[in-house]
Structures are given as structure tokens and as C-alpha cells.
Amino acid sequence: MKPDEIRKLEAYFKRTFNDRMQVKARPRKDDSAEVYIGDEFLGVVFRDDEDGDLSFNFSMAILDVDL
Numbered sequence: 558m559k560p561d562e563i564r565k566l567e568a569y570f571k572r573t574f575n576d577r578m579q580v581k582a583r584p585r586k587d588d589s590a591e592v593y594i595g596d597e598f599l600g601v602v603f604r605d606d607e608d609g610d611l612s613f614n615f616s617m618a619i620l621d622v623d624l
Contacts, residue, residue: 578593578599
């Protein structure tokens, strides 16, 4: 994922959910980034540019032990 996309996504997550959220590039992957609050991993955001329509999909698993 491009650095400017990561910055825009991080600003969106901070504005929408929590100002401590961070979006970090993934090593060896250019179609996605990792989302954190502090050191806590939350999930992965994927870049989808099929058919010329750019969108981003956030995937977060919630374990039953965390509920």
C-alpha cells in the first residue's frame, strides 16, 4: 500500500474510531496494511481496486476469550 494511502486511512480510523489507532505497512505485502491501537493488533485493511473502483476493506477477528 502506498504511504499516502496509509496516512489517509490512519486519519480516517483516528477520526472515526479512536485517536490512538495506527496503520502500518506490512512487510512483503503491498495490497494491505495492519491496524493497531498502541501495541494491540486489531486487524488488516486490504486495498481493492477491481474494475477501477478503489475501496478498502477492514478485517478484524474477535476471539471469544476477548469478549
